[in-house]
Amino acid sequence: MSETPPAPPSKDTLSNLMHEDRRFPPPSGLAAEANVTAAAYADAASDRIAFWEEQARRLDWGRPWTNALEWEPPFARWFEGGLLNVAVNAVDRHVDAGHGDQVAIHWEGEPGDTRTITYAQLKDEVCKAANALVELGVRAGDRVMIYLPMIPEAVFAMLACARLGAPHSVVFGGFSAEALRNRIEDARARVLITADGGFRRGRPNALKPAADEAAEGTGIERVLVVRRTGETVPFTEGRDVWWHDLVDRQSAAHTPDYFDAEQPLFILYTSGTTAKPKGILHTSGGYLTQAAYTHHAVFDLKPDTDVYWCAADIGWVTGHTYIVYGPLANRATQVMYEGTPDTPHRGRFWEIIQKYGVTLLYTAPTVIRTFMKWGEDVPAKYDLSSLRLLGSVGEPINPEAWIWYRDTIGGGRTPVVDTWWQTETGAIMISPLPGVTAAKPGSAQVALPGIAADVVDGDGVPVPDGGGGYLVLTEPWPSMLRGIWGDPERYADTYWSRFAGQGFYFAGDGAKKDGDGDLWLLGRVDDVMNVSGHRISTTEVESALVSNPQVAEAAVVGATDPTTGQGIVAFVILRGGAADKGPELAAELRDHVAREIGPIAKPRQILVVPELPKTRSGKIMRRLLRDVAENRSLGDVTTLQDSSVMDLISAKLPTSKED
């Protein structure tokens, strides 16, 4: 069944974000040395395919491709005829080029234990793990499930699969047994790699019991278990084997096969509009090309001097593309951290940056806003002067958080790159280039060289500058999803049917073009509210709320309203020091929103809450908030970071109604 999204945001109701007129040109030193200059846009525009072929030459190919792009909408094949090994590109070739002693990973465990892994050691570990998987019967094409905490074995395991041409499916360690089981079954995997547990919030957090529960009765025949916490866990003789028993005794020699550019590399499950997650399929040559190029271009990585840190979890696409494949293909030295930002104290991130001299940091707006909530005095205690570039991903970043990030963390000198992309796109699609673009706080700005994006109305007609509508991608790109695992119809329907006439990929996001043609992401179109026939973005109201000095974080949902269609309900977390003055505060904030956007955007209700329900990747679960706002019973909360949050929020509801 085809999704019918609401009409796009209209011109006059989405003007709030456009009030932003601060501009931050690239620092001259960075611009002078930038990996990518403005010439890339012209190159790509003159011949897009040739541009991507040029980028593909960044990789080592066992045999060159014969056909750069075969496009039978909506199915693409990139670099046909080419053969490569993704793991060799991420590891071996750097060792062969004499960089074996360079640190690949500075790993920091939550309790403070550390591991330093050079490229030479990484190669040995990946080869041993690959040999171990072969012993467990894994062959090219077999799917391997990975359910691990943020430990180096997660990287070894992913690369070992890549080396064998066996697609991995990483399931975030915070997902429930049920979620893991569904994914195992959908992927029809025979081998599962997990751990006894990991450390989170200062204590061991067991994984093995959930892995056992998930594997029970599925096709999983062998379970490879990493010992991390040392806690006693159930162990099934004959099926389970310890990593240190099996992998450590393997040879570090492994001769890689070369695979077709379209060999499946991984399946990553992501939520869709139905209850069944979609297994997003990515393949090898095109994916790695765009992962490596975008990491090089957007983060401006200098492999000999930079220390890069992507603070995402390996269980999400950001961890796949910007911890594992992009940075390693580019020979990055990077930090990998196991735990939470507030363990054992709220300065942990800044302590890590100071300790390793991190120069490039990539994190999510929700994390940034949490830090804002904790106050500026926390980062002020650390030396953050090594930072030279900051990245943001995952949701629209409101201008206040953007400025705070740049000023408080970046000392007012670092560019901030707001990067828009999706699990489906595989790699960054829209972002400033740090040495080229004069940045606008809150805007992802322009499609990268070689990428074609536009904003269209409901009929697929591009909107003029100043207009709002749906974000679409108008040309195929190398790291595009190749499909939904086992469900080509759902693939065609979800992404390609909405603008079938034009052949556009429908991203599911609302966006606006400003007067300069720069893009502003407005959140999922399903998060665009309709109040009395006026369309208002939840993002826009949130941005307005957060621009009030009393508010640290805000989440806005449209709740069904018998009179106006939808009513705006806002959940806000106050900044430290701001008092919950009850109705008086709510009135102030409603007036504030009215001032920022217009009376139409005034929230119907404002609830002051201690926390917001978030997925483990940090996305606010608006669906749950909508349930609360509409007094429905709560849906599935297994992906919540902390499911008790919902009880706290529900408890607030009866007393805080306004009007």
Ligand code: WTA
């Ligand atoms: C949202 C994460 C605004 C968007 C890489 C997209 C963003 C969804 C941004 C994909 C951004 C991601 N500005 N919105 N910079 N980055 N999004 O699949 O709604 O977890 O469709 O991929 O996150 O989320 P996913």
